[in-house]
Amino acid sequence: MLAVLVNGNAVVADRLVLGHGDVVAISASSFVIPAGAVTAVIGPNGSGKTTLLSAIAGLAEPMSGTLQVPCRRQGCERIAYVFQSTKVNESLPISVREVVAMGRYFGGRYRRLTGADQRAIDDAMERTGITGISGRHLHDLSGGQRQRVFVAQGLAQEHELLLLDEPLTGIDLPTAHAIDAVIHDERSRGCTIVLTTHDLSEARVADHVLLLGGRVVASGPPEEVLVPANLAAAYGSALLHLESGEVLFDDPAHRVSVTGPEEN
Numbered sequence: 001m002l003a004v005l006v007n008g009n010a011v012v013a014d015r016l017v018l019g020h021g022d023v024v025a026i027s028a029s030s031f032v033i034p035a036g037a038v039t040a041v042i043g044p045n046g047s048g049k050t051t052l053l054s055a056i057a058g059l060a061e062p063m064s065g066t067l068q069v070p071c072r073r074q075g076c077e078r079i080a081y082v083f084q085s086t087k088v089n090e091s092l093p094i095s096v097r098e099v100v101a102m103g104r105y106f107g108g109r110y111r112r113l114t115g116a117d118q119r120a121i122d123d124a125m126e127r128t129g130i131t132g133i134s135g136r137h138l139h140d141l142s143g144g145q146r147q148r149v150f151v152a153q154g155l156a157q158e159h160e161l162l163l164l165d166e167p168l169t170g171i172d173l174p175t176a177h178a179i180d181a182v183i184h185d186e187r188s189r190g191c192t193i194v195l196t197t198h199d200l201s202e203a204r205v206a207d208h209v210l211l212l213g214g215r216v217v218a219s220g221p222p223e224e225v226l227v228p229a230n231l232a233a234a235y236g237s238a239l240l241h242l243e244s245g246e247v248l249f250d251d252p253a254h255r256v257s258v259t260g261p262e263e264n
Contacts, residue, residue, distance in 0.1 A: 006068050010035040010161055010192040011056055013216075015065035018051050025051040028065060029216035033194060033208065038187050040203040040222075041196045043212030044235050049196040050084065052212070053163045056194065057081045071160045080154035084165035084196075096141070097134040099149050100124055103156030124155035127185065129178050144175035151179055155186075162186055164195040168202060200226065 006012040011033035018026040026048035033039045033056075041049050054060040057079055058072055071078040080103070103124070104117040113121075125131045128148040138146065147167065154162060164183070168176050186193055187207075195206075203209050209225040211217045213234030218225040 006032075006070060008035060009033060010069070010071065011194075012068040013065065016055075016067050017063040017065050018048060018055050018060065019063050020051070020060075024063065025214070026212065027215045030065075031210060031216045031219040033192065033210070035192050036187065036190050037207035038183060038193045038195070039208040039210060040206035041194060041210045041212060042198070042200065042203040042226075043217075047212040047214060047234065049212055050165055052210075053081065053165055053194065053196060056161070057163055069161070078159055079161045079163065080157040080159035081163040082150050082154040082165065082167060084169070092139070094138050095134065096130055096136055096138060096149050097121065097125070099138055100130075100152045100156050103153040120156050120158075124152040127155060127182055128152040142172075144171040147171050148175055148178060151182060155182065160191060162191055162193045164193065166196050166198065168195075169198060 009032040013032070014030050015028045016026065016030070017024060017028050025046075041052060043049055051060060055062060055067055056069055058069070059081075069079075100121050101113060101117070104113055104120060105111065122131075125134060128151055130145065130148050130152055133141070133145065138149065141149065151164070151167060154164075167179050167183075171179075183193055183195070195202075197203055204222045204226055206222055208220065209222045210219045211225050211230055211234050213236075217234045218230040
């Protein structure tokens with residue numbers, strides 16, 4: 001578990017405003033992210049999901065308000081951030097194992113890898129099912145394989161907070177299952193996981209949800225957050241209401257997702 005918390009929370013925001021330049025991505029919002037849990041951040045394109053992860057990681061400063069992330073005080077290596085994009089320079093001759101090993105260079109400092117480092121790399125690769133492709137070049141891999149590699153890089157880092165930007169989007173089913181297993185294993189180890197998603201079904205199985213729509217529309221347990229009124233506030237015209245009381249997204253950027261009052 002996190003060595004330092006704010007009332008049992010890994011992240012605490014008060015009247016937080018985030019953006020780029022003069023453009024506000026998330027207007028004044030107050031929320032918490034509980035420690036040792038899986039928090040899903042969901043919302044339409046442009047709602048501020050990636051901006052929020054970047055701020056938590058310390059890569060973006062708040063425009064106003066406060067954002068407390070206690071584990072950042074212990075050093076940047078305590079946060080592992082797996083970006084959404086897995087595009088690489090096709091001319092870069094780098095192997096899968098070398099990419100995963102980068103997770104051991106804390107704070108960007110190059111050093112000789114120790115036995116403990118090598119064991120951490122081996123463990124991360126085994127957990128993501130990529131040991132058998134350790135010698136292959138990154139540019140030869142499929143999108144799903146690349147995603148596993150970058151998740152393994154995050155796991156190799158000594159972290160207490162794992163940030164995943166849409167880790168289950170656009171990948172094959174075996175990879176999705178492997179990454180989902182890693183997420184739940186990380187939680188069992190006491191890690192705090194924050195992941196962004198476009199998929200309502202993914203958010204519904206998280207421990208905690210932040211619903212964004214240019215602000216934090218709602219936060220809390222999924223059964224309290226992912227209700228029609230909140231979804232309508234976040235998605236607007238992209239949300240269709242059916243006579244059965246169910247709702248679904250009419251948005252090509254999202255997977256087709258359905259929920260209703262009887263679902264858990």
